[in-house]
Amino acid sequence: MTEIRLKTGLADMLKGGVIMDVTDAKQASIAQEAGAVAVMALERVPADIRASGGVARMASIKKIKEIMETVDIPVMAKCRIGHFAEAQILQALGVDFIDESEVLTPADDRFHVDKHAFDVPFVCGCRNLGEALRRIGEGAALIRTKGEAGTGDIVHAVRHMRTVQQDIKTLTTLRGDELMAKSKELGAPYSLVKYVAENGKLPVPNFAAGGVATPADASLMMQLGAESVFVGSGIFKSSDPEKRARAIVLAVTHYKDAKTLAEISEELGEGMRGIDSSKISPEDELQSRGW
Amino acid sequence: MVKNIVVVAIQGDYASHAEKAHEFFSGSSVFFAIKPEDIPSSADMIILPGGESSAISLISKLSGLDKKIISEAEKGTFIIGTCAGCILLSKKIANPGKAEPWKLIDITVERNAYGRQIDSSFKTVTFSESRSKLAGSKKCEGVFIRAPKITQTGKDTEVIADCQGSPVFVRQKNIFAMTFHPELSEGFEVYKIIEGIIRERQPS
Numbered sequence: 001m002t003e004i005r006l007k008t009g010l011a012d013m014l015k016g017g018v019i020m021d022v023t024d025a026k027q028a029s030i031a032q033e034a035g036a037v038a039v040m041a042l043e044r045v046p047a048d049i050r051a052s053g054g055v056a057r058m059a060s061i062k063k064i065k066e067i068m069e070t071v072d073i074p075v076m077a078k079c080r081i082g083h084f085a086e087a088q089i090l091q092a093l094g095v096d097f098i099d100e101s102e103v104l105t106p107a108d109d110r111f112h113v114d115k116h117a118f119d120v121p122f123v124c125g126c127r128n129l130g131e132a133l134r135r136i137g138e139g140a141a142l143i144r145t146k147g148e149a150g151t152g153d154i155v156h157a158v159r160h161m162r163t164v165q166q167d168i169k170t171l172t173t174l175r176g177d178e179l180m181a182k183s184k185e186l187g188a189p190y191s192l193v194k195y196v197a198e199n200g201k202l203p204v205p206n207f208a209a210g211g212v213a214t215p216a217d218a219s220l221m222m223q224l225g226a227e228s229v230f231v232g233s234g235i236f237k238s239s240d241p242e243k244r245a246r247a248i249v250l251a252v253t254h255y256k257d258a259k260t261l262a263e264i265s266e267e268l269g270e271g272m273r274g275i276d277s278s279k280i281s282p283e284d285e286l287q288s289r290g291w
Numbered sequence: 292m293v294k295n296i297v298v299v300a301i302q303g304d305y306a307s308h309a310e311k312a313h314e315f316f317s318g319s320s321v322f323f324a325i326k327p328e329d330i331p332s333s334a335d336m337i338i339l340p341g342g343e344s345s346a347i348s349l350i351s352k353l354s355g356l357d358k359k360i361i362s363e364a365e366k367g368t369f370i371i372g373t374c375a376g377c378i379l380l381s382k383k384i385a386n387p388g389k390a391e392p393w394k395l396i397d398i399t400v401e402r403n404a405y406g407r408q409i410d411s412s413f414k415t416v417t418f419s420e421s422r423s424k425l426a427g428s429k430k431c432e433g434v435f436i437r438a439p440k441i442t443q444t445g446k447d448t449e450v451i452a453d454c455q456g457s458p459v460f461v462r463q464k465n466i467f468a469m470t471f472h473p474e475l476s477e478g479f480e481v482y483k484i485i486e487g488i489i490r491e492r493q494p495s
Contacts, residue, residue: 013304016301016302032345
């Protein structure tokens, strides 16, 4: 078992960067060339998973290997929620981070993976503080908002990030004797609730994901408190992936500088068409997978 | 002594560096630099954090921050690079990929030389006889995360510490480079050595 400090250490190194979804070696090269700090190896980007339906599983081993051989930045890969055997295979392959992801079809409707049992670090999605702390309790070294993947609609990522931040702020205002009741209400471990109340932040980095499609979206999430941004379909579903990838990288570094953001947002071509997520029926929502 | 510390904040664990340096160099001010104009003329130390060397190299080149740091180094400003920062300060990168070396210290480095994240580890770093006096200790914890290795050092490069037979903390004049992350450890041994050497170089 690897000490959590070594796992969150890699998450720390990814701060202020962009992690891009890629489905082959060529896309991985484009991502690295654009300045991505890591890539997420996938069979299909979330927009295509959403469109094609069926069961979405861990990417093929051949594809993950090909991507690992192509780039020298960290390579992440997704396993299904609760599918610890997929996670074991990904660890054996040597991927640098595993995303136990709601984008894939869940393998277990009750339990998430025991992430403490692995040497490789895990990232997990959340919609609120309770969910974030449950995943951290299970050993996640990095938390991201779930957002609504594959839509190019930022509203859910914004809601999840604001909710987590507001939940954290609320905790810092409570008296010590109120924390146990809060822990019960959040459904989160007391020790982690106490940590957040005392420190005003999560014990692991907090990134944004799910719906980022433009440099402005990336800046918005950073200004709302994200420490890095995952971009899924937003890059390779746009008309000019090279330019958009570079622009989103620069947007995360210069997120407070609107003048620079205006410059880099020029001549980007068309963004992904996207889906208005309010038109998605609740049973098609990816964010409600996992608890 | 060290009053104005600049932490390069393009990407990586710059926040941990800022916190740790501020705690050690009491009374210092910390500035974050993304663009060249963010470096105040009064800067006396610039820290390059860990992160992804290819991303930091590229983004700093686009804004000209790389050239600004190189000119600060030539002026004598103390420069400290950890992990990705060490890679960028080097004279030569054996497997550069998209990272370009700034050639500020005579070392050759190999990126990700220990392997992937699964090979990241805590190791014991041993200081040279003379420098362990400054640290007040012979050893310290080294946090190695997808770390590079220093495979060659020039004749003017001092090896301050090694680990398993390889140099892991080196210096040439005002440039310090290390392959591990002192900002992620509890102790201040590395900072004490840097402070001691700065004192030697700036007799009051």
